[in-house]
């Protein structure tokens with residue numbers, strides 16, 4: 267097992283240890299991880315309805331940050347808006363571009379794809395709405411978030427809205443969450459989340475279910491670390507950065523221990 271795999275905590279760490287050096291561990295958004303992320307994202311409709319409702323209320327161009335392979339980008343384009351989609355990872359940008367080419371009725375032509383870092387960007391335009399969905403604010407540390415808020419303020423039109431989602435976690439029983447999910451390909455994935463009360467980060471590990479792992483050969487395992495940013499803490503942080511939260515929209519929970527919220531903020 268690699269040193270990175272040995273550092274995976276909790277149940278996922280035990281599962282990976284059982285496969286020893288057969289484990290090939292990658293980041294969920296790198297070249298090996300992106301197709302798996304996309305397979306799962308393509309069937310995930312979480313927060314799309316709530317997000318579109320809030321975007322509809324503010325006419326004008328949309329900037330979507332951390333756009334990934336376009337799970338939210340395509341529905342935003344379907345509203346008839348001009349969308350600029352910013353994404354850090356080349357592998358995700360490539361998937362997004364493919365989807366835009368395949369999108370119906372040429373809606374992809376209204377999308378500008380930018381490879382960039384959401385914690386430091388300068389696009390030379392302003393937007394009616396800036397969207398940061400899928401809890402992706404949690405991928406940034408405090409310094410990264412400060413950069414994000416400053417860049418968002420600089421890109422918001424007067425009266426514009428910053429829409430961002432976050433998830434709070436409660437540790438109900440002290441066990442790791444161990445779920446099975448199905449991608450759009452029909453492939454099944456085991457997802458293990460490790461988090462204990464008070465920890466700043468939850469660690470998600472994705473690998474095939476045990477019964478689908480052959481006797482020999484490499485086993486692809488993917489990890490991602492997601493900070494836990496409760497909505498009240500995030501709203502306080504936004505206020506200090508000059509972004510006032512004007513509405514909170516509850517989101518359907520991913521599990522009994524997750525509480526999702528879509529925050530709507532405006533420049534103070």
Ligand SMILES: C[S@@+](CC[C@H](N)C(=O)[O-])C[C@H]1O[C@@H](n2cnc3c(N)ncnc32)[C@H](O)[C@@H]1O
Nearest residue numbers: 295307332333334337353354355358383384400
């Ligand atoms: C949870 S995914 C969400 C993707 C997409 N919004 C969705 O709903 O499927 C997070 C995305 O953020 C991207 N990302 C991570 N750090 C980033 C950064 N600093 N700037 C821009 N994108 C980033 C990752 O590559 C990944 O595609």
